[in-house]
Amino acid sequence: MTVTRASRVLVAATVFGIALALTGCAPATPAATAPTGSAATLEGDITVYAAASLQATFTDLAExxxxxNPGTTVALNFAGSSxxxxxxxxxxxxxxxxxxxTTNMTRLTDAALTDGTPVDFATNVLTIAVPPGNPAGITDFADLAGPDVRLVVCAPEVPCGRAxxxxxxxxxxxxTPxxxxxxxxxxxxxxxxxxxxAGLVYVTDVAAAGDAVEGIEFTESASAVNTYPIAPVTGSASADVARAFVDFVTGSDGAAVLRAAGFGAP
Known part of the structure; x- marks a missing residue:
């Protein structure tokens, strides 16, 4: 059979139409979408005011x-809580x-300057710190009252002084310090x-000091256990970072660092 040019055009058109119809029925290629389920990135700078006895642990925790959280910076300010x-x-x-x-945290809460309820995260007790070799021969708490003992303590308004x-x-x-x-x-x-x-300090301070001092435990320390609370401060420009840091300190990672330093559980 002779195939004319008109026939070839008709066949080509028919094939093209069928292909076009099939293409129209095929599912469209989905558009690229951003991955879902990733955690929000924290960004911002915060300043943490922390009791002096937390210096070693909070320096580690901040680092x-x-x-x-690479988008964050934590500045630390250590001093007496009062x-x-x-x-x-x-x-x-x-x-x-x-x-x-808790006394000094209550002062901040009463001033309406805590963002939420403070969370207790550690406890601490006093011990006696003496220079290496214990030149004054201190053996127990009663020895601190000796007339020739140069004793140093915290001021009464400071938590360690109150303890x-x-x-x-x-x-x-x-x-008679x-x-x-x-x-x-x-x-x-x-x-x-x-x-x-001799000086009355926390057990964690003696542990952090290493060979610079010796520690002498005494049974009476159990009568004054200090509880450590933490809270974000109201008005923070990086409130999400502040809250995340509090959660970090009070979480399992923070607890592990604190316990390793000698702090007790709250």
């Missing part, structure tokens, strides 16, 4: 938090406050420099 809460109430730019006692006062009252011992310091780290400094024969 880990920043590594886990001084820190006074600064915050007076307008200091803090995003998180971690206190060495020392409670312990002394429980033990029936009258202490040669100085009262504004933070527990200042007390430890007096001992390590041998300006004092």
């Amino acid at each position: 880990t938090f920043e590594a886990d 001084a820190l809460v006074t600064q915050i109430i007076e307008g200091a730019p803090a995003d998180v406050f971690a206190s060495a006692d 020392a006062k409670t312990v002394a009252a429980t033990a029936g011992v009258t202490l 040669v100085s009262e310091e504004s933070s527990v780290t200042d007390v430890l400094g007096k001992v390590t420099s041998r300006e004092a024969d």
Whole structure:
């Protein structure tokens, strides 16, 4: 049979039409979409005001938090809890406050400056710190009242000072310190420099000091257990980062670091 040019055109048109119809029936290629389910990225800078006894642990925790959240920066300010809460109430730019006692956290809560309910995350007790070799021969709490003992303690308004006062009252011992310091780290400094024969500090401070001091535990310390609470401060420009840091400290990772440093569970 002879195939004319008109026939070839008709066949080609028919084949093209069928292909076009089949293409129209095929499912369209889905458009590329962004992956779902990824966690929101934290970004922002925060300043954490923390009790002096938290210096070693919070320095480690802040470094880990920043590594886990590259868009964040955590600045740390350490001092006695009473001084820190006074600064915050007076307008200091803090995003998180971690206190060495509930009394000073209550001051911040009463001033309506905590964003949510504070969370207890650790406990601590006092111990006696002496220079290496224990030159004054301190063996127990009662020895601190000796007439020739140069004793250094925290001021009464500081958590470690309030704890020392409670312990002394429980033990029936009258202490006559040669100085009262504004933070527990200042007390430890007096001992390590041998300006004092003994100082009342936290067990965690002695552990962190290594060979610079020796620690002497005493049973009366159980009468004054300090509980540490933490909370975001109201008005933070990076409230999500502040809350995330609090969650990190009070979570399993934070607990592991704190327990390794000698802090007790809340």
